[in-house]
Amino acid sequence: MIRVIQCGLGAMxxxxxxxxxxxxxxxxxxxxxxxxxxxxxxxxxYLKDPRARGRKIYPDIATAARxxxxxxxxxxxxxxxxxxxxxxxxxIDAGLDVVSIAEELAYPAARSPAxxxxxxxxxxxxxxxxxxxxxxxxFVLDLLIIALTGVxxxxxxxxxxxxxxxxxxxxxxxxxxxxxxTPAAFAQGLKAGTVLGHIGFQQSVAMIADALGxxxxxxxxxxxxxxxxxxxxxxHVTVAPGMVAGCRHTAKGLHKGRVVIELVHPxxxxxxxxxxxxxxxxxxxxxxxxxxxxxxxxxxxxxTAALAVNMVPLVAAAAPGLVSMKDLPVPRLAAxxx
Amino acid sequence: MIRVIQCGLGAMxxxxxxxxxxxxxxxxxxxxxxxxxxxxxxxxxYLKDPRARGRKIYPDIATAARxxxxxxxxxxxxxxxxxxxxxxxxxIDAGLDVVSIAEELAYPAARSPAxxxxxxxxxxxxxxxxxxxxxxxxFVLDLLIIALTGVxxxxxxxxxxxxxxxxxxxxxxxxxxxxxxTPAAFAQGLKAGTVLGHIGFQQSVAMIADALGxxxxxxxxxxxxxxxxxxxxxxHVTVAPGMVAGCRHTAKGLHKGRVVIELVHPxxxxxxxxxxxxxxxxxxxxxxxxxxxxxxxxxxxxxTAALAVNMVPLVAAAAPGLVSMKDLPVPRLAAxxx
Numbered sequence: 001m002i003r004v005i006q007c008g009l010g011a012m013x014x015x016x017x018x019x020x021x022x023x024x025x026x027x028x029x030x031x032x033x034x035x036x037x038x039x040x041x042x043x044x045x046y047l048k049d050p051r052a053r054g055r056k057i058y059p060d061i062a063t064a065a066r067x068x069x070x071x072x073x074x075x076x077x078x079x080x081x082x083x084x085x086x087x088x089x090x091x092i093d094a095g096l097d098v099v100s101i102a103e104e105l106a107y108p109a110a111r112s113p114a115x116x117x118x119x120x121x122x123x124x125x126x127x128x129x130x131x132x133x134x135x136x137x138x139f140v141l142d143l144l145i146i147a148l149t150g151v152x153x154x155x156x157x158x159x160x161x162x163x164x165x166x167x168x169x170x171x172x173x174x175x176x177x178x179x180x181x182t183p184a185a186f187a188q189g190l191k192a193g194t195v196l197g198h199i200g201f202q203q204s205v206a207m208i209a210d211a212l213g214x215x216x217x218x219x220x221x222x223x224x225x226x227x228x229x230x231x232x233x234x235x236h237v238t239v240a241p242g243m244v245a246g247c248r249h250t251a252k253g254l255h256k257g258r259v260v261i262e263l264v265h266p267x268x269x270x271x272x273x274x275x276x277x278x279x280x281x282x283x284x285x286x287x288x289x290x291x292x293x294x295x296x297x298x299x300x301x302x303x304t305a306a307l308a309v310n311m312v313p314l315v316a317a318a319a320p321g322l323v324s325m326k327d328l329p330v331p332r333l334a335a336x337x338x
Numbered sequence: 339m340i341r342v343i344q345c346g347l348g349a350m351x352x353x354x355x356x357x358x359x360x361x362x363x364x365x366x367x368x369x370x371x372x373x374x375x376x377x378x379x380x381x382x383x384y385l386k387d388p389r390a391r392g393r394k395i396y397p398d399i400a401t402a403a404r405x406x407x408x409x410x411x412x413x414x415x416x417x418x419x420x421x422x423x424x425x426x427x428x429x430i431d432a433g434l435d436v437v438s439i440a441e442e443l444a445y446p447a448a449r450s451p452a453x454x455x456x457x458x459x460x461x462x463x464x465x466x467x468x469x470x471x472x473x474x475x476x477f478v479l480d481l482l483i484i485a486l487t488g489v490x491x492x493x494x495x496x497x498x499x500x501x502x503x504x505x506x507x508x509x510x511x512x513x514x515x516x517x518x519x520t521p522a523a524f525a526q527g528l529k530a531g532t533v534l535g536h537i538g539f540q541q542s543v544a545m546i547a548d549a550l551g552x553x554x555x556x557x558x559x560x561x562x563x564x565x566x567x568x569x570x571x572x573x574h575v576t577v578a579p580g581m582v583a584g585c586r587h588t589a590k591g592l593h594k595g596r597v598v599i600e601l602v603h604p605x606x607x608x609x610x611x612x613x614x615x616x617x618x619x620x621x622x623x624x625x626x627x628x629x630x631x632x633x634x635x636x637x638x639x640x641x642t643a644a645l646a647v648n649m650v651p652l653v654a655a656a657a658p659g660l661v662s663m664k665d666l667p668v669p670r671l672a673a674x675x676x
Contacts, residue, residue, distance in 0.1 A: 139488070150668065151477060151642075152644055154674065212673065287640065293630070295629060303489040
């Protein structure tokens with residue numbers, strides 16, 4: 001039985017906590033939240049789930065770990081490594097394994113090799129395992145591609161795209177994708193860093209390249225506005241024709257001047273309004289060639305939450321250190337309570 | 339650098355040896371073959387590949403291991419565990435890691451738990467790792483399914499099919515699938531055990547069920563003839579209308595009386611002659627649902643050979659014991675020589 005704390009009780013963290021309650025081999029023993037009004041509250045009441053009754057919400061990981069004698073913490077507190085580092089260090093220091101959905105932790109060596117090396121050292125010293133995961137980065141545009149190359153004799157190039165629908169998402173996601181902006185404001189947002197596109201391409205490209213032993217010259221990212229030709233409606237925004245309905249973000253990994261990895265992720269609201277079906281697609285040119293489709297795309301929110309919880313038993317059993325999805329056994333549904 | 343021996347130099351074994359020669363981190367140091375006329379022969383001459391020149395073909399694994407100081411042996415000598423056991427035991431005894439494409443070794447606990455437990459004990463004692471792999475069993479109808487369930491919160495049922503084309507294969511494959519027979523002779527062949535269908539369903543179903551922590555009541559297999567409506571031509575056989583063009587083999591895993599895993603593998607020659615396109619498909623009913631297609635199907639022969647060689651570095655780095663694909667990090671293209 002693995003004793004688990006959930007750190008971060010927003011939409012994703014709450015979902016992860018609920019999924020953890022369904023697992024045969026996990027015991028959700030508490031949670032951590034920033035909001036002061038939650039400190040000391042009953043987790044079952046907060047989640048509206050009687051199975052979590054009697055477990056508390058704590059103000060910080062050190063306290064939660066001590067009070068609950070937890071083995072592992074699942075974190076859902078942000079996307080960026082810099083934001084996540086204090087939480088990770090507190091968790092490692094408390095002797096907890098970590099499963100995080102912070103996108104940049106999916107493969108931190110990609111952009112922050114020094115921080116990654118330090119995390120790895122700390123984790124080994126405390127004999128805990130630290131993993132970043134999620135549907136993307138963490139599965140669709142990296143792990144699944146890597147697994148497919150396993151049946152290849154040669155790989156000439158990899159092309160993959162993930163077309164999803166952001167319609168259900170809230171204001172923060174609309175903002176980071178520039179949805180609802182004029183094309184000019186989108187361009188300004190890119191410069192100002194308020195329009196971000198997808199977080200995770202650097203991580204996915206580096207994970208693939210490292211798995212395949214390919215040295216890349218560089219990774220080129222491009223973000224272009226998806227201009228609505230027809231009106232599109234999301235839960236939080238309506239986009240008029242001529243305005244920005246999403247961000248088409250691409251990443252290209254070059255080896256000796258040639259594009260060997262190309263990942264495409266147009267994130268938008270209501271793509272089907274203009275005849276675009278959501279899907280994942282992976283095309284590997286090589287021997288043999290591979291053309292894989294998942295239609296509709298592997299679901300984003302629920303997929304990330306489920307994957308994080310499903311990885312808990314594998315992380316608990318793994319050797320200490322900072323690891324990535326390519327280092328662990330394949331994910332699988334962690335057994336449900338019967 | 340991992341020093342590798344190839345045991346078995348038929349079509350598959352020779353292909354594995356050639357692929358091993360292309361890998362940066364492997365060194366093919368010799369081979370083993372049954373045919374006496376090959377003993378002592380030059381492997382480079384046999385493979386018609388100068389990169390293997392100066393390496394010898396040996397009569398048995400013990401001799402080969404001693405002369406070459408090998409680390410690992412790749413075997414391609416048969417499908418059945420019983421046939422493979424003496425080879426595996428010799429390899430373990432010689433202190434070699436093993437990667438085998440024998441279908442029943444993909445998950446030997448499925449049908450031979452005692453033999454599997456014994457192999458695991460022997461391997462641990464000698465501190466070597468033993469893996470059975472291949473495109474199927476080993477990847478399409480088990481590992482890929484398992485990996486997809488990793489993004490699920492719940493799985494109600496799994497349906498997967500693999501439609502391939504046996505046209506290029508030789509007489510032995512035609513015979514084991516009953517291709518070219520009358521429907522009556524096919525039925526007799528099933529009873530007599532000369533028509534086998536696919537070898538590996540018991541292994542794939544058990545690997546999936548064990549990965550997901552689902553106890554199965556039973557696994558039901560069915561083999562039905564695919565009757566040609568039009569003439570179909572393979573390399574080694576022409577099938578007239580009304581005769582058997584292939585074997586539609588299915589396996590169903592039942593949990594509490596309900597089919598939770600259904601695998602379908604119609605193996606035939608020239609399916610496109612009657613409008614059937616080759617493909618792999620995986621449908622998971624659950625939360626979220628998943629519908630994945632690979633068209634055409636992941637290539638069989640080259641896929642198995644490539645996967646076996648690609649698994650070598652992962653097996654060499656793994657903990658000792660008898661392992662299966664679900665226990666190791668995801669496969670990936672092993673780095674090529676640059």
